[in-house]
Amino acid sequence: MEFADVDLIVIGAGCAGLSLGFNLAKMGNAAPRTVFLEQRSDYQNDRTWCFWGFPKTPFMELVHNRWSTVKINDSNKKSTLIHCESSPYQLLVASDFYEHTLANITQNKRLDLRMGIQLSSEPTLEGHDWLIHTNHGSFKTKAIIDTRPISINSMGNTKLWQSFVGYEITCDQPVFDPNMAYLMDFCEPNDTFVGFTYVLPFSSKSALLEFTSFGSQPYSKDDLLDQLEKTISKYVGKRHFSVTRTESGLIPMGLESKIAAKGNKIPASYARVGVTTGSARPATGYTFQRIQIWAQKCAKELQQTGLPINHPPDSFLLSIMDDIFLNVLRNNPAIGSALFMDLFSKVSHPRLIRFLSDQGSLLDHLAVIVALPPAPFLKEVLQILKQKLSR
Ligand SMILES: Cc1cc2nc3c(=O)[nH]c(=O)nc-3n(C[C@H](O)[C@H](O)[C@H](O)COP(=O)(O)OP(=O)(O)OC[C@H]3O[C@@H](n4cnc5c(N)ncnc54)[C@H](O)[C@@H]3O)c2cc1C
Structure with missing residues (x-):
């Protein structure tokens, strides 16, 4: 041969x-x-890829849209603005x-x-x-x-699944503020998943709207379409729109x-x-x-x-923080929106963005810890310690 x-x-x-x-x-x-x-x-x-941009971010010259202000809405219409010019x-x-x-x-x-x-x-x-x-x-x-x-069958121990489906739509009348993206517009809290819509406007008439679930179960595109359509009608009302592109995905978290x-x-x-x-x-x-x-x-x-490398492991502190956070979300999805609102309203935005982009300093990590309510997190820490001691 x-x-x-x-x-x-x-x-x-x-x-x-x-x-x-x-x-x-x-x-x-x-x-x-x-x-x-x-x-x-x-x-x-x-697909589209979104991320927070830093001066050395690769492919900056290919960026299609950028937003210096993004918004988070909880289900009670409380919102937080994130100013992220830098x-x-x-x-x-x-x-x-x-x-x-x-x-x-x-x-x-x-x-x-x-x-x-x-x-x-x-x-x-x-x-x-x-x-x-x-x-x-x-x-x-x-x-x-x-x-x-x-394969999904080999990921049985994944803590949470990020399942999402999105439509890029074009409306016949202005609907969106092209300068304002919604990072998370939360739906009603429930005991099964943390659900939110992501709205990325390209112009006053076109946007990508994506419904996302963080849940212990993976959902297919078809499972989420109802939620996406409900949320589109919330934004678009009775105006006419056409769907120009669809994307969907499933990302294992933890x-x-x-x-x-x-x-x-x-x-x-x-x-x-x-x-x-x-x-x-x-x-x-x-x-x-x-x-x-x-x-x-x-x-x-x-x-x-001449040898390749795997993805470098995260620091011990980041891994343990992510692990605890995912456990809290998995066991308490109904408080998910409140936790994200706490993070985005209590931590300075440059700090939080560095933390979310793997560039956080020790102080950035501490600011995130301090912003979150202690009770559900301590419960998870004790649970993790108990599991480790019993092994
Ligand atoms: C719709 C969507 C939106 C996303 N948005 C974001 C985002 O905004 N920000 C972010 O950070 N991440 C995002 N992600 C997550 C992640 O960045 C992407 O999934 C990214 O493409 C992952 O890169 P990858 O190379 O691991 O997988 P892929 O890009 O999927 O590449 C894997 C490649 O392997 C090929 N392949 C598979 N099986 C075989 C085989 N047997 N033989 C040969 N080739 C094979 C596939 O055809 C594919 O080309 C998104 C994912 C999706 C699906």
Whole structure:
């Protein structure tokens, strides 16, 4: 059997694969000889990525919209305004990202993106080489980066699921204030999930509205459509609108660490990354910027050692805070909106934005702890301690 011999295979060329490819492309001739194996046959405008922007945030030039004021509403119409001029909330359109990264990747002759690929079997290790068989040939490689999502059945111990469905709509009359995004517009508190709508206006007549649930159960797009339509009619009233794009997703929040770190059990030449293997921030699901940080570090590591890296683990303090927060939300979804209102009304916004973007100082972490009501959190801390002592 004939094998194409390369330095690196990247399985999956979505956000993580292409972000790494973009960083490798910049290395010119020093880039490892890399093949990207992607199952889709073309790229669609299948999602938008939002994050708080900082001066060094990658892909700032591709940002489609940014908002310097965002709002949180609780179900009693109480609201908090977040002024974020220095790190605006911004949105990147997937089709722009795909086009830009692909243009860079295809310019580097050492990088090769293969589309419409199906793996015939799982990669196997022979000596120091990995062998991979696909519907379009076989490969021998020194290292693998696997960005395929783990199946939902392997994520049984996920603390919470972030399930969402969104419509981009265009109305025939002005409806939205293009300068004001709603980060969370909470629905009535209930005992099953924390639900809110996300409203990102592009103009007075068009916006992305997304209904999101943080719940112990994952929900499908169809499960959430009623809630989304209800919330759209709240904003749009009787005005006519058309749906121009739909997106939906499911992000695990707080994967059991043994799953997130699955890649650690296999040789250092095989890394697992992506939204289901440690790239998503447990308490928020924010992933895009964490993938960018990983992609920069991983490209450097590949250049220096030839070996890939997994997503770096979060600090002990951040992991334990996210863990406790997710436990509180899972066990008390009805108080979810009040907890977020506490955070956004009591913590200074630059501090909170740094904390949410993994850039918090110790004081930022402490400000978040102090802002939250002690009772439900202490209960969870005691519960966690009890579990640890009984092991
Ligand atoms: C609709 C949506 C909106 C999101 N919005 C945000 C946001 O606003 N902010 C944020 O931070 N995060 C957001 N996320 C979460 C996260 O940033 C994205 O899911 C991101 O795309 C994750 O990158 P990834 O590389 O892990 O997965 P993907 O981008 O999904 O890439 C995985 C790739 O692997 C390929 N693949 C899968 N199986 C195989 C196989 N067997 N063989 C070969 N290839 C395979 C897929 O086709 C895909 O191209 C969003 C997610 C979704 C779904």
